[in-house]
Amino acid sequence: MYKRMFYNSLLIKVFFVALLLPSFSKAGESFGFFEGPNAYTYTRDGLKSHIESATSRVSNEFNPEICSRPEHKELMERLKKYQPSVDRIKQSVVSGSYKNTTYEGLVDFLDTFGPRISGSVALEKSIDYLQDAFESSQGVDIMWTQPVDVPKWERGEESARLVTSSNRSLAMFSLGQSVPTPSNGIIADVVVFNDYKSLAENIANVRDRIVVCNFIGVEGDILDTKNTGYPQVADNGGLAILYKSAATFSLYTPHTRRANLYYNGVSKEIPIAYLTTEDTALLSRIYARGEQITMDLKIFNKYHNDVTESRNLFGDWVGLALPEEHVILSAHTDSWDVGQGAQDDGVGIYLVVQTMNLLSELGLRPRRTIRSALWTAEEYGFNGSATYIKEYYRTAEQMEKVTLAMEADYACLANGGFIFHANYQGNPLRPHNLMTHEELGCIMTSINEMLGSDVTLGLVYESDSYGTDLDRFIDLDIPVVSLLGDDGRYFWYHHTDSDTVSALNPLQLDYCLASWASATYILADFAYSTERSGGSPSLTYNFMTLISISALFINSMILT
Known part of the structure; x- marks a missing residue:
């Protein structure tokens, strides 16, 4: 069988956890919010402004006054x-034994494995490493993997050079799974468009030319791929298309992402790449002066349509009272083949690893099971989470067991707070959620308040679209929570050579861990008003948990 279950001194461990009555200590020394290397100083309102202007990933700020209404008094x-x-x-994270350990572990991981593109040896070796970390963690009772078919594509030699006037070379990255140019490259004149409207109005000018788009999206949304002009260019004889990088700031750093955001299965597939924002602006100025631009473009990528096998990695820390129910704590293991994949999503990986280690060390085993999940091949279109959902959430009985999904895939440049979604849309396989949208917003607001302003800026945003694995769970009416670690600089680093260890801030990583571990424990432990059974863990619950875990262990022995 493909499942590998892991037994980690399970009965002894759960027995002692069940009887443990931990003593509580107050948090230690307060730390200024923006200290340490790579710090950026904002007021709370200033950070809100940066976040809301820099990314479409947040919608509306949740109104905390909702939580003072009579219907939410008992919950609060x-x-x-x-x-x-x-x-x-x-205390453990900010001034205790876990201080700086997230940064130190993440740096070792990134320096060892570097970028981890889907289908690569580096990705699979990094998953081996993380599997060892799961096996040795006291926060994992049962560990297994799940095979996932993933794209295999390799970046080859690539270059863009102007062969008129300056003979200048341009910095560029082709997009993942972009088709290559012919073996001798493409030498052609360039046409430049500064917006979608001018491209659409002058589409006849693209034939037999390399097209440069000095814009992103029809409304300036850096993630928009619906109004890029790609199908029009491909269908009207364009030889290749080069876009302005999806970045809010650039120091001559081109950006990459997946070409299948543009390839639609209908239009012809032509080479596609991103240029730096500086170079698309340069080409626009030259073109506006009426000067001819001729470019020599070479993209020699390999394995355009190949598929290979990777795997998702899971670790269950079995709940004390409701072990059959689970909260998903997730991140994705893969990255693009540039930089080191630090903010996207090395940070998320290590917040998962550190959260399960920290909670187990503190004896904070919640009532529900925490299912740590490390998805593979997120960057190519959420292959890992889609494979998991297809197998594990096919029936109403399966759907009933998942309480909520969490993912940290918005970096940790600053610990801003949380983003959430819990609007129920009527999925027939999921008759209800354990909490309403307002209740979840109030829970996240309360967690921020308990953490304090020295650790988090305390923002809570609502969003119904994340551009991450969480979107798969929203489609199923499963509530989701994301860490808000973007301080407005995420798209300075995102999918570029700059996404390295140098972009990390040790202090902010500690603060993000404090928030993420607190949220994980509370969301997995809380007695929601509509849950099927509940109450605090008791001797009866603990005894039933031992029986449940024993059954899981026997099952794991059968599967191995």
């Missing part, structure tokens, strides 16, 4: 019991 009161647990987490 019951959340206060978690303050001692949050204090213990915060």
Whole structure:
């Protein structure tokens, strides 16, 4: 069988956890919010402005006044019991034994494996490494992997050079799975468009030319791929298309992403790449002066349509009272083949690893199971999470077991707070959620308040689209929570050579861990108003948990 279950001194461990009555300590020394290397100084309102202007990933700020309404009074009161647990987490991370350990572990990981593109040896070796980390963690009772078919594509030699006037070379990255140019490259005149409207109005000018688009999206959305002009260019004889990088700031750093955001299965597939924002502006100025631009473009990529096998990695820390229910704590293991994949998503990986280690060390085993999930091949279109959902959430019975999905895939440049979604749309396989949208917003607001302004800026945003694996869960009416680690600089580094260890801030990583571990514990432990059974863990619950885990262990022995 493909599943590999891991037994980690399970019965002994759970027995002691079940009987443990931990003592609580208050948080230690406060730290200024923006300290350490790579710090960026904002006021709370200033950070909000940066976030909202720099990314489309947040929609509306959640109104905390909602939580003072009479219908939420009991919920807010019951959340206060978690303050001692949050204090213990915060003390351990900010001034205790976990201080700087997220940064140190992540740096070792990134320096060892570097970029981890889908289908690469580096990705698979990094998953081996993380599997060892799961096996040795006290926060994992049962570990297994799931095979996933993923794209295999390799970047080859690539260059863009102006062969008129300056003979200048341009910095560029082709997009993942872009088709290559012919073996001798493409030498052709260039046509430049500064917006979608001018491209559409002058589409006849693209034939037999290399097309440069000095714009991103019809409304300036750097993630937009619906109004890029790609199908029009491909269908009207364009030889290749080069876009302005999807970046909010550039120091001559081109950006990459997946070509299948543009390839639609209908239009002809032509080579596609991103130029730096500086070079698309340069070409626009030259073109506006009426000067001829001729370019020599070479993109020699390999394995355009190949598929290979990777794997998702899972670790369950079995809940004390409701072990059959779970909260998903996730990140993705792959990155693009540039930089080191630090903010995207090395940070998320290590927040998962550190959260399960920290909670287990503190004896904070929640009522529900925490399912740590490391998805593969997110960058190519969420292959890992889609494979998991297809197998594990096919029936109403399976759907009923998942409480909520969490993913950290928005970096940790600054610990801003959380983004969430819990609007129920009527999925027939999921008759109800355990919490309403407002209730989840109030829970996240309360967690920020318990953490304090020295650790988090306390923002809570609503969003129904993330551009991450969480979108797969939203489609199923499963509530989701994301860490808000983007301080407006995420798209300075995103998918570029700059996404390296140098972009990390040790202090902010500690703060993000404090928030993420606190949220994970509370969301997996809380007694929601509509849950099927509940209450605090008792001797009866602990005894039933031992029986449940014993059954899981016997099952794992059968599967191996």
